[in-house]
Amino acid sequence: MFAYDPALMQALVFLLLFIVVDVILGMAIALRDKKFNLAEVPRFLQTEVLPYYLGVLAVVGLAMVEDVQQFGTVPLAWAVIVAYGSRTVFVEIRKKIFILFKVTSEEPPG
Numbered sequence: 873m874f875a876y877d878p879a880l881m882q883a884l885v886f887l888l889l890f891i892v893v894d895v896i897l898g899m900a901i902a903l904r905d906k907k908f909n910l911a912e913v914p915r916f917l918q919t920e921v922l923p924y925y926l927g928v929l930a931v932v933g934l935a936m937v938e939d940v941q942q943f944g945t946v947p948l949a950w951a952v953i954v955a956y957g958s959r960t961v962f963v964e965i966r967k968k969i970f971i972l973f974k975v976t977s978e979e980p981p982g
Contacts, residue, residue, distance in 0.1 A: 875938045890961040897968035
């Protein structure tokens with residue numbers, strides 16, 4: 873009934889680690905700019921982080937049900953993890969690192 877896929881779970885944990893790094897970088901920027909409000913953290917996690925991660929978790933959970941694997945749910949789960957990871961995590965982490973270390977991404981004219 874349930875086919876555990878360790879590689880898919882490792883990818884999910886890896887994505888969670890990137891999300892945690894993204895949140896920590898955001899908090900570091902807010903602390904540096906003196907805009908950090910501890911009371912806002914639970915609301916932020918509830919509205920910005922949890923829905924996305926739970927959505928990915930639901931797709932991965934569905935992909936591990938043997939009865940629906942014949943419909944290609946495992947590649948779909950991989951696609952969701954890669955798409956979410958590349959768009960949200962890598963792009964957002966890059967932006968936050970640039971902001972945190974005051975790096976400009978201007979290209980020389982020419």
